[in-house]
């Protein structure tokens with residue numbers, strides 16, 4: 290049976306280091322890390338995540354701001370909110386919760402966030418810095434940064450000689466994940482919906498990272514015995530067995546089947562998910578250190 294990678298416990302230990310770094314910064318410079326989260330519209334899941342981000346930021350001792358805009362907000366209004374936050378010296382990190390309502394174009398909004406405040410690591414500048422391996426001045430997208438910490442907790446820092454397969458090529462996850470694995474010396478294959486013989490490609494992986502958005506797509510015969518399996522999926526499905534109207538979360542990996550084959554595996558919930566908000570806190574503290582002219586801590 291595979292080792293279950295406990296994302297909650299690992300996230301808790303990173304949060305302790307974030308708290309300590311925030312305290313040290315405030316004691317030495319008087320600067321409190323400031324995080325602003327902008328949410329547009331009424332999507333229930335997005336509101337849950339944004340509330341959790343605000344709560345976590347306060348626990349870490351940050352100055353925390355939430356800006357909630359109505360679903361019919363114009364592109365111009367959203368961009369003017371980001372422009373104001375760019376100029377606010379008390380704010381070191383700006384995040385626009387995704388997805389945005391369909392009438393809004395996320396691309397220009399993300400690009401106008403100052404790169405040094407782009408704690409989601411989604412701007413072209415930060416994606417480019419990661420692409421060329423600049424870890425000193427860039428900010429890395431939170432979910433892949435968190436997934437990398439989970440992988441390191443099992444396999445260590447150097448992934449030389451390991452084959453890694455990432456399924457999914459989104460800017461939010463797949464692409465930065467591939468770059469992080471490459472920087473750790475893994476041999477990386479980026480797989481996606483057009484990949485031929487996806488199951489066969491996955492079976493070559495010592496590290497299999499699934500971000501397909503399709504519940505339980507990865508089956509036991511896709512997994513190389515002993516592989517480290519990282520599940521980034523979260524699909525909410527009805528769970529009438531838990532009571533009327535109840536739901537449960539499924540990952541992109543058929544956990545029950547794959548657990549018997551893998552060497553280590555993340556559960557859903559409680560695997561990669563808790564690392565996302567944790568790494569947002571880490572990026573905010575990093576941004577605040579850099580804004581104060583100090584070398585940022587590593588997480």
Ligand SMILES: Nc1nc2c(c(=O)[nH]1)N[C@@H](CN(C=O)c1ccc(C(=O)N[C@@H](CCC(=O)O)C(=O)O)cc1)CN2
Pocket residue numbers: 338384385386387388409431432523538557558559560561562563564565566
């Ligand atoms: N601007 C951004 N938008 C979105 C991001 C992001 O990183 N930046 N990621 C996701 C949503 N997300 C944070 O925003 C997020 C998703 C999941 C979790 C999490 O803790 N999941 C738990 C389960 C939680 C539950 O019960 O629903 C887990 O997997 O254990 C945190 C944050 C899309 N948008």
